[in-house]
Amino acid sequence: MLMTQNERRLYLINELLKERNEDCEIPDDEKSQKNLLRSLMNIRQPLPVSSDFLQIQDEYLQEVNRERGCIDVCDLESVKEIVGSSPTMTKNVIPVLDTGISKKLYLWQGDITTLKVDAIVNAANSQLLGCFAPLHACIDNCIHTFAGIQLRLTCNELMKKQGHEEGTGLCKITPAFNLPSRYVLHTVGPIIYTSVSPREKLLLENCYKNCLETASQNQLESVAFCCISTGVFRFPQDLAAQIAVETVEKWLSENPASSVKKVVFNVFGNKDLEIYKKVFGL
Numbered sequence: 001m002l003m004t005q006n007e008r009r010l011y012l013i014n015e016l017l018k019e020r021n022e023d024c025e026i027p028d029d030e031k032s033q034k035n036l037l038r039s040l041m042n043i044r045q046p047l048p049v050s051s052d053f054l055q056i057q058d059e060y061l062q063e064v065n066r067e068r069g070c071i072d073v074c075d076l077e078s079v080k081e082i083v084g085s086s087p088t089m090t091k092n093v094i095p096v097l098d099t100g101i102s103k104k105l106y107l108w109q110g111d112i113t114t115l116k117v118d119a120i121v122n123a124a125n126s127q128l129l130g131c132f133a134p135l136h137a138c139i140d141n142c143i144h145t146f147a148g149i150q151l152r153l154t155c156n157e158l159m160k161k162q163g164h165e166e167g168t169g170l171c172k173i174t175p176a177f178n179l180p181s182r183y184v185l186h187t188v189g190p191i192i193y194t195s196v197s198p199r200e201k202l203l204l205e206n207c208y209k210n211c212l213e214t215a216s217q218n219q220l221e222s223v224a225f226c227c228i229s230t231g232v233f234r235f236p237q238d239l240a241a242q243i244a245v246e247t248v249e250k251w252l253s254e255n256p257a258s259s260v261k262k263v264v265f266n267v268f269g270n271k272d273l274e275i276y277k278k279v280f281g282l
Contacts, residue, residue: 008059012040013026020040041148061147106262108267110268118220123231126165143179171185171210172214181224204228222262228244241279245265
């Protein structure tokens, strides 16, 4: 029987509450229901789940993501034609420079979870299980929310097999499940407690290099990087952008036979947009 989005949402909420042995009043309005469902998904531990739940969750999230809209990395070739065409795009899709390595580089402002690309990069924590804080605005939370609970389950299997927390600067690849992208590249950036040391600069470089290496090993052609470590990990935004661009340009120049043909630097806020524009001389 075909379910409406409202019926799917209520089913998922009730199943997650039942799983937690909790009984609470479900709000009537759509926004509150969406927030409750997201919160329950955010705090859910990586436990087994029924195939019925996954099917209905996938149907729900695929419709949610369809409504949110997506932008195809292929459309970045004709950027001026699509600016403002998606409600999830804020303002800017900018191809940088026109010659050499820079033909492969793009600066894009928008929500990375709406980008149809071979892989998006997640700024993960060392547990690699996503953000457990309900409704948190970090990229880790957003990626896990719109991918579905399979992402946490898959990451948990990787971590159980590894037997220890993920090291800073390394990379793991997983399917993206319900996201428009095909894969997610998970990397743990350095945390800054006081000033930035040479070691922390090197670790941030490693995040970009190891993501590109992983993408190349898996024959991926397009990768979208978020601003790794610049949020709650407190890496200075200006320096992080400079390291990001220089590291990617160097890696591409040293690996001309790589499968990677397009690298997108994704920014969300206007401050990061201006910083990257400055790095690129735009």
